[in-house]
């Protein structure tokens with residue numbers, strides 16, 4: 123006899139449960155179900171079985187401890203039409219995924235990630251200069267920061283200030299994907315494969331927008347995979363290539379593989395790195411800035427600490443990191459307070475499994491509700507508040523909790539997390555040392571409050587909100603900033 127499926131909301135007629143979900147913040151709906159039904163919630167979108175995991179313990183039991191079974195990804199019918207067949211993140215579990223993962227690991231493992239630090243500091247300096255010049259465009263500066271770090275690490279390509287052609291191209295594709303390749307939408311298309319034929323349907327058919335977007339996505343993605351790779355090959359031929367994921371990997375196979383298969387893997391891994399690494403870093407830093415605006419006392423405490431450890435003659439660098447646990451706590455609290463992937467990325471079991479007496483059928487879409495885990499009041503009291511102190515013990519030392527759920531679980535966890543961690547830490551330390559982030563004030567000098575809203579896609583970031591960004595040192599100009607930068611050793 124088959125064990126029962128986990129409990130869940132009663133299916134609604136025809137459309138499965140899809141209408142019971144707040145599509146603007148599905149993690150909230152799922153967390154609510156969690157309170158009603160438990161840590162494992164069963165639901166369906168059309169024919170796709172979905173199992174939502176609302177607790178860290180269950181996520182670890184299944185995705186970490188039984189990772190041999192839970193390292194597949196669900197089939198998403200949007201992958202091919204949107205041209206995303208290259209993307210490691212979405213690969214089914216198998217030899218090609220393993221090959222990709224090995225290449226990633228070589229380039230991004232902790233020891234290898236150290237090599238990017240000087241570059242990450244440089245991109246951090248560039249970020250400061252951009253914000254000093256046009257603080258109102260800070261989101262653009264953050265895009266450039268996160269995107270150019272990946273481009274440098276992966277393709278030894280140094281993105282231009284302002285409107286970089288590669289970054290513009292790739293961002294367009296990423297925007298489409300983040301909005302349109304969500305599991306919810308994918309399930310609908312999976313249930314009605316006929317909808318996939320939208321690509322050939324006349325323009326009056328609903329879904330035609332998706333059709334246009336898919337065609338646009340395919341073309342953007344094609345160029346994204348090919349063009350920066352060509353750039354690296356050209357610089358290698360010219361003898362000007364500095365070490366990068368692509369140039370290192372190509373050097374390794376020089377004179378060996380002529381089949382083109384390995385070349386294609388390198389190309390695809392490189393393109394995946396951008397898809398996985400740019401938007402995520404950027405979104406996390408936007409959440410950090412929002413937190414600084416909402417919690418000025420946290421910001422001041424961090425700035426006092428930086429002043430006491432670093433002084434005012436230079437900017438912080440990686441050497442200062444271990445002396446500033448409160449900054450570390452801010453980074454962890456940022457990852458916790460609003461995880462960039464509130465619903466992580468779905469895993470799928472290769473075989474049927476039984477957990478706590480419930481059946482978890484193979485092919486089910488396992489959605490880790492990371493938002494619910496990071497807002498578990500029994501672990502994080504007042505979880506809606508940004509309180510870095512929760513990551514410090516009574517001696518002011520960091521606790522063991524590193525908010526790792528933000529980077530996923532098991533064998534599919536984030537292979538870029540060491541690089542991401544250094545990008546985030548350096549940007550946070552440099553921005554806090556240099557700027558004050560605050561609410562806008564009205565004519566009477568009172569703070570103008572605002573409602574906090576978050577984007578809903580695969581990743582989530584704060585929607586635009588009013589703020590001021592001013593240098594902490596009165597009269598700071600580009601020359602003064604340059605002096606601070608020159609006084610800062612970034613070869614650490």
Ligand code: HEM
Nearest residue numbers: 211395398399402403467529530531534535536537538542
């Ligand atoms: C703040 C920044 C980042 C966050 C929050 C983040 C988070 C995540 C999460 C939640 C997953 C899914 C894990 C799972 O399925 O259990 C993931 C996967 C992945 N990440 Fe990251 N990531 C970040 C930055 C990066 C960077 C910088 C890179 C590469 C340069 C990267 C490369 C990848 C790859 C390749 C995967 C797919 C792994 C697989 O499917 O086997 N990520 N990341």
